[in-house]
Amino acid sequence: MSKIILIGSPNSGKSLLFNRLTGLSQKVANFPGITVDVGSGKLQALPDKTLIDFPGTYSLQAISAEEEVAVDYFERALEDPDVEQVLCVIDATRLEKSLLFTLQVIRDCERNSKKITVLANMMDVLENHDLTLDVEGMSAALHTRVIPISARSGKGIDEVISELSATACQVREPRAHLVDTPDAILRGEAHKLAHRFGPEGDVLIRTQNRLDNFFLHSLTGGVSFFLIMYLLFQSIFTWAAPVMDAVEGSLAWMADALVPLLGNQVVKDFTSDALFSGIGAFLVFVPQIFVLTFVIGLLEDSGYMARAALICHKPLRLFGLTGKSFIPMLSGVACAIPAIYAARAIDSPRKRVLTYIAIPLMPCSARLPVYTLLIAAFIPAQTALGGLVGLQGLAMFGIYFFGMMTGLLVTGLISRTSEDHHNDLPFVLELPPYRLPGLKPIVRNAWNRSKHFVTKAGKIIFTVTVVIWLLGYFPNYGADLGQSWLGHLGHFIEPVFSPLGLDWRYGVAIFTSFAAREVFVGTLGTIFGIEGADENMVPLVEHIQGSDLALGSGLALLVFFAISLQCVSTLAILAKESASRSLTLKMFVGYFLLAYTAAVVVYQVTGLLVG
Amino acid sequence: MAINLSLWSLKAGDHCEILGYDDALAEKYKIRLMEFGFHPGESVICLQSPSFGAPKVYQVSNTVFSLDDEVAAHVAVRLSGASE
Numbered sequence: 038m039s040k041i042i043l044i045g046s047p048n049s050g051k052s053l054l055f056n057r058l059t060g061l062s063q064k065v066a067n068f069p070g071i072t073v074d075v076g077s078g079k080l081q082a083l084p085d086k087t088l089i090d091f092p093g094t095y096s097l098q099a100i101s102a103e104e105e106v107a108v109d110y111f112e113r114a115l116e117d118p119d120v121e122q123v124l125c126v127i128d129a130t131r132l133e134k135s136l137l138f139t140l141q142v143i144r145d146c147e148r149n150s151k152k153i154t155v156l157a158n159m160m161d162v163l164e165n166h167d168l169t170l171d172v173e174g175m176s177a178a179l180h181t182r183v184i185p186i187s188a189r190s191g192k193g194i195d196e197v198i199s200e201l202s203a204t205a206c207q208v209r210e211p212r213a214h215l216v217d218t219p220d221a222i223l224r225g226e227a228h229k230l231a232h233r234f235g236p237e238g239d240v241l242i243r244t245q246n247r248l249d250n251f252f253l254h255s256l257t258g259g260v261s262f263f264l265i266m267y268l269l270f271q272s273i274f275t276w277a278a279p280v281m282d283a284v285e286g287s288l289a290w291m292a293d294a295l296v297p298l299l300g301n302q303v304v305k306d307f308t309s310d311a312l313f314s315g316i317g318a319f320l321v322f323v324p325q326i327f328v329l330t331f332v333i334g335l336l337e338d339s340g341y342m343a344r345a346a347l348i349c350h351k352p353l354r355l356f357g358l359t360g361k362s363f364i365p366m367l368s369g370v371a372c373a374i375p376a377i378y379a380a381r382a383i384d385s386p387r388k389r390v391l392t393y394i395a396i397p398l399m400p401c402s403a404r405l406p407v408y409t410l411l412i413a414a415f416i417p418a419q420t421a422l423g424g425l426v427g428l429q430g431l432a433m434f435g436i437y438f439f440g441m442m443t444g445l446l447v448t449g450l451i452s453r454t455s456e457d458h459h460n461d462l463p464f465v466l467e468l469p470p471y472r473l474p475g476l477k478p479i480v481r482n483a484w485n486r487s488k489h490f491v492t493k494a495g496k497i498i499f500t501v502t503v504v505i506w507l508l509g510y511f512p513n514y515g516a517d518l519g520q521s522w523l524g525h526l527g528h529f530i531e532p533v534f535s536p537l538g539l540d541w542r543y544g545v546a547i548f549t550s551f552a553a554r555e556v557f558v559g560t561l562g563t564i565f566g567i568e569g570a571d572e573n574m575v576p577l578v579e580h581i582q583g584s585d586l587a588l589g590s591g592l593a594l595l596v597f598f599a600i601s602l603q604c605v606s607t608l609a610i611l612a613k614e615s616a617s618r619s620l621t622l623k624m625f626v627g628y629f630l631l632a633y634t635a636a637v638v639v640y641q642v643t644g645l646l647v648g
Numbered sequence: 649m650a651i652n653l654s655l656w657s658l659k660a661g662d663h664c665e666i667l668g669y670d671d672a673l674a675e676k677y678k679i680r681l682m683e684f685g686f687h688p689g690e691s692v693i694c695l696q697s698p699s700f701g702a703p704k705v706y707q708v709s710n711t712v713f714s715l716d717d718e719v720a721a722h723v724a725v726r727l728s729g730a731s732e
């Protein structure tokens with residue numbers, strides 16, 4: 038099987054081209070960032086050849102450990118005898134940033150006697166602005182074939198295919214004579230070539246700058262920023278929420294239809310309570326992940342996200358993060374899973390890890406039912422300041438703010454106490470042009486993310502739900518949760534939670550909410566014998582108010598849920614994406630201890646104040 | 649090199665010529681800046697200088713980059729007349 042390497046500097050359109058040539062769907066985004074993922078796929082037109090998509094870097098002279106991995110990987114691939122030729126994609130509208138990389142790739146191909154073809158992408162943009170690129174001149178200067186293409190419109194793709202199908206054995210003599218040229222000389226050379234062949238004039242940049250005058254302006258930029266963020270959250274609630282309800286509704290319907298057909302009571306209980314709620318527990322997240330990934334994809338592809346990163350850079354830097362952490366943290370307010378995926382675009386490995394650390398404390402939507410229950414039970418429905426603010430609303434705002442601030446403070450503290458320059462990069466962001474987003478790749482990407490979540494996290498959530506059900510059901514067949522294994526476990530761990538003024542029942546609910554935070558509500562309902570507490574909380578709220586649970590315990594629970602990393606899906610995806618189980622474990626234990634300590638303090642202090 | 653005027657001190661619309669980098673800037677960043685086209689002798693335009701200390705936006709040849717002060721303050725420049 039012969040292999041073809043596809044390589045190019047960030048944001049040159051490599052992923053889009055890869056998708057076009059293979060029919061697969063790598064993520065396409067108008068946001069320059071590198072990933073160490075290597076994708077590969079068979080060429081649709083030439084099924085005996087595999088196209089390998091390499092991470093894009095600006096240069097083969099790596100400046101971070103991660104770039105080093107990518108570069109090493111490329112250089113080793115060049116030594117692979119199966120590798121037939123190399124396609125190097127450049128952005129014809131921005132030659133300067135691609136040419137050095139191109140020269141380095143040509144040099145390395147010469148060293149390994151590999152054939153290389155340069156693909157000048159984005160020709161549609163040049164044509165739309167009546168600009169030209171001297172393709173012949175560039176071919177001659179680079180001693181390499183240059184094919185003008187557009188990955189978006191499909192122009193020139195046929196020519197690429199015929200170039201690829203041409204017999205590969207005609208490996209040319211090194212003609213550019215770059216074999217021994219050091220990087221420093223190549224830099225100068227790239228610079229000269231860009232000036233000589235780059236498109237004349239700066240219409241493209243002027244168009245982009247006119248929009249930047251608006252989007253980066255202190256007034257219009259600020260207003261549009263908040264407006265766009267507002268729309269983003271609206272879209273989650275208006276598009277995802279109904280689908281989430283529909284998913285829950287249809288699962289309930291299926292369970293109702295199926296369960297009566299089963300004979301044995303245990304099988305019935307298992308099907309309705311473990312199987313269906315296990316599936317439901319992760320399926321409800323899917324619409325959110327899809328919608329969020331889709332909307333963020335639109336914003337990224339339009340070029341706006343790079344501007345948002347710029348706007349948020351300064352405040353985030355205070356906490357050791359970067360403007361590029363903004364998109365992930367924003368997603369985290371809805372759900373930590375798309376947030377963790379979004380962190381891929383952060384080029385500095387150190388800042389990416391810090392962003393991972395901040396994400397789980399963003400107040401995700403699974404916390405909302407827990408907060409709603411606790412606030413309804415413990416905060417009086419009164420208004421203050423002459424009816425201007427409701428106390429309950431204020432408490433909700435307060436706990437959201439508390440979560441975010443704690444997340445930022447933790448990363449700030451970690452970044453200040455640990456130094457790791459080797460893995461850090463300063464903030465340098467290529468500002469991509471504004472573009473009309475291409476819908477298809479964005480939808481496909483949202484779909485892929487959702488699928489990845491279902492396959493990777495689904496199994497784990499499902500298993501956890503089933504195990505918890507088994508523990509709660511046996512040995513007395515669901516008659517009394519208090520006497521079940523889960524109940525015994527609750528009694529066993531009761532001493533852990535008694536410093537918060539909580540008895541074993543809350544311990545059990547905290548334990549089960551590890552499957553997903555909102556399970557806390559349903560479990561409490563089951564324990565107190567209140568059916569359907571996750572749909573209608575009122576009876577449960579009244580029950581808790583009628584019990585002698587102290588205000589301090591309620592507040593302690595709020596604080597606990599704000600901090601603790603109570604979510605198997607997040608842990609599963611985090612371990613996959615960060616490729617570090619130890620980071621995942623440390624975060625889990627660290628946040629549990631922090632949550633617990635903070636909750637104890639809150640309980641004790643409230644006790645002292647209220648008496 | 650001691651810096652009189654840095655890339656960071658430019659305002660939107662300023663044109664300048666890059667003189668060099670100061671020693672506080674790590675070697676690898678110098679290299680990366682040169683790779684992006686910020687060579688000594690090259691002319692750079694400051695396109696945006698947003699308020700509140702946000703990173704500034706610079707055009708170098710036909711590419712646009714945003715740099716924050718951690719980098720831009722270490723690049724020495726000389727103002728040049730608007731070339732248009």
Ligand SMILES: Nc1nc2c(ncn2[C@@H]2O[C@H](COP(=O)(O)OP(=O)(O)O)[C@@H](O)[C@H]2O)c(=O)[nH]1
Pocket residue numbers: 045046047048049050051052053054064065066067068069070093158159160161162186187188189190338472475
């Ligand atoms: N107009 C136009 N846009 C393109 C073309 N190729 C890619 N893009 C856009 O350029 C951006 C970067 O593309 P992507 O494939 O993610 O680049 P990569 O970073 O090199 O993988 C996306 O917004 C694409 O939609 C093209 O030929 N024409």
Ligand SMILES: [Mg+2]
Pocket residue numbers: 048052064065066
């Ligand atoms: Mg890409």
